[in-house]
Amino acid sequence: MKRTLLHDLTLVTGNETFRGDIIICGDRIEKIIRTNENGLATPAGTEMPLDEVEKVFLEQHPDAEVIRLTGLLAFAGGIDAHVHFREPGMTAKADIGSESKAALLGGVTSFIDMPNVNPPTTTAERLYAKLALASGRSWANFGFHIGATADNAEEIAKIPSEDFGGIKIFMGSSTGNMLLDDDGALSSFFRTTRKEILVHSEDERTIRRNMEAAIEKYGEDIPFRLHAEIRSRQACIKSTVKALELAMSLGTRLHVLHLSTAEEAEMIRAAKRINPKITAETSANYLWFSSEDYDRLGSRIKCNPSVKGAGDRAALRAALKSGVIDTIGSDHAPHLATEKARPYLQAPSGLPSIRQTLSVLLSVAEEEDIPLTRIAEAFSENTARIFGIRERGVLKEGCFADIVTVDPHKEYVVKNDDCGYRCGWTPYEDMKLKGTVEHVFINGEMKVKDGKLTDDIPSGRRLRFEA
Ligand SMILES: [Zn+2]
Incomplete structure (x- = not known):
């Protein structure tokens, strides 16, 4: 089997950051060699200078490859449990091939795609059709969530649990046709499901009321900055209270998606003490943008839930730092530039971002003094644990060699053309x-x-x- 020595990196795991080497053999991490505080490597307990490691390795494995990576960081490849790759049914915007390639270039080596495609992934047949679609075409390791509807609980219960990531519930969101705001069906899912339940948490009635008020005031020409008032913090809070109360009383494995408010972060912190199976995600978008950006970026940062205020962004950064936020999902959701150019009421919500996730995290980590170990957890380790993805998401001997190396000091300016998204744009441009x-x-x-x-x-x- 082919061996590769990744020489002289700084390895970052959820527990620690240390200098060392990684030996890859076949598809696995065969060995991790630590460099001690004297700058000496210690394979098998004996100290030797770093150059020796290379020499000894090549003596043992003459046809192996050595890649010198001094100064770079190594993380386990990202596991993004929240992407919208638009296939089947919306492949003018994106498909599994195009977006998984962009994902890989961004250091994301595994993804789990959401069910709001066309037709939506709400049956076993459609799940297996999607798995077949991805096979041989995906650049990253792939899996899929199933969407809950008012009447597919029994069908989902029959699907082998290793075949899908979790069950996505749109709690009163109008995306796709999987709205589940019937309380009976909702609590029945929370009570009976053994798999992870992922919720998009916004209260539809609150949003509808806000929307009517905005239309009354502005007519058809609603300014984009009103997005944060229409899809308001109250809509998020009200729905998340409901989800957390159910999950606390029923012991549900609940993953609250894309947190966007300070209040929800605080509620999650408290709820975890009662039910440790409650976890939370945010996306890089909510760590980077704030409502101050609407006038400049308009439709480009229109996503659901809405990007909120600068205070919320600060609270979410703090929640990432403290571990209240467990995972980062990109919520990569491409739309055509022509669709996004429409007025507020017609412009679809969602933005493409998967290639930027890791850079945003590293930039935020530096600004907020967030330890890199927290980034390793949120980017891959926690996601692997929550969804039961074994032997991935961690730099560990015996695990799959899904590894990304990063130059932490190199700055760059994002350009639409460099992203590789089929839709050809990103709000991070420039x-x-x-x-x-x-x-x-x-x-x-x-x-x-x-x-x-x-x-x-x-x-x-x-x-x-x-899991
Ligand atoms: Zn989403």
């Missing part, structure tokens, strides 16, 4: 971020080198979910 993805290894194979693809063959594998 923004300066810090931390570039240099290499990406997936299942032991180097697919990205110096930020560029090494070949044109997608090699993502199907994920299994053992």
